[in-house]
Amino acid sequence: MGDRLSSKIVTLYYMPMPKSGLMLYLFQNENCWGETTELSIPTQSGGKATARFYRAWTQSTFAVVQWYAWLGGGHYDPSVWYWLDQWAQLKRQRVPWIAVSLLIPLDPMKELQTLTPFALNLATEVQSYLEQNVLSQLTSLPETKKEK
Template identity: 50%
Template structure:
């Protein structure tokens, strides 16, 4: 019991420290706005790659080693996503790639995963989630990127079963320096960026991979990891 109590206390202290740091940064960023009458949260810095982000919704994403079978805008929740059916070259492997790019300087991630769940239920009748776990993968630096450091992405990985099809699903918010399934992670990163008069653009990513009906989702992890790495690398090399 002592070790668990210590763990929870340390976890709470970490969360409190993160919140205090955020409040301090907000206060420091707010002083110039107070003096000039231009509040940072009313007029955030522009998103430099906003045009490229909006283009994703219209044309999808070009992925090395993958062929686009079809692509269209798809309303999911209150937003229009890019729905892209992709097929691996020289293989029968296919996947559905859903992308929600940032649509404006005030646009922020909120309940995208809930929206995808609702879309799945409306499209297939049911959307039952099981075998859910956290997942991680890394993206090796590209020749187009200035950094030589590998990029870490944290994501949600689970099985979604419908009456017609079972999917392995991988979800995260892609950002220039990695990815995370939590909107709060983006919020902290963007606040730190705004303090430097910059922004942290984002793209919601949801990958659906057909798998054996009601099978073990782990059998699809190698393919999910490979697609995830390819998608993150393509976004970092372009829109992010």
């Protein structure tokens, strides 16, 4: 799973587009969005991450799965993370997160929902990989030294 998944993340997230740089600009243009649904991604701890799933296009058409991943969960709305992080800061901790955008090539005439099982499986693999290999390694806000 390790090497194969790592290459998937790089391939899907850093997809070069001719004459326009990275595909990341896609998410700043709401005109590119079609019907949006939610995917519920199970986490290793029994929680869930809620991702946004929609069709997007420029010169090509893609099924897009987007969410902010954190240990034990995730959500596409950054305010969900914000309030979790605010609560953690009261205990002098932080909630690290990673923004995830999976771009899956989609035939323009194909229904988005035909890719739902594949998108959910891929998102579950990515969330699991991030929790095991990245998010679990990140540390909380360090304790500050008391002044004398």
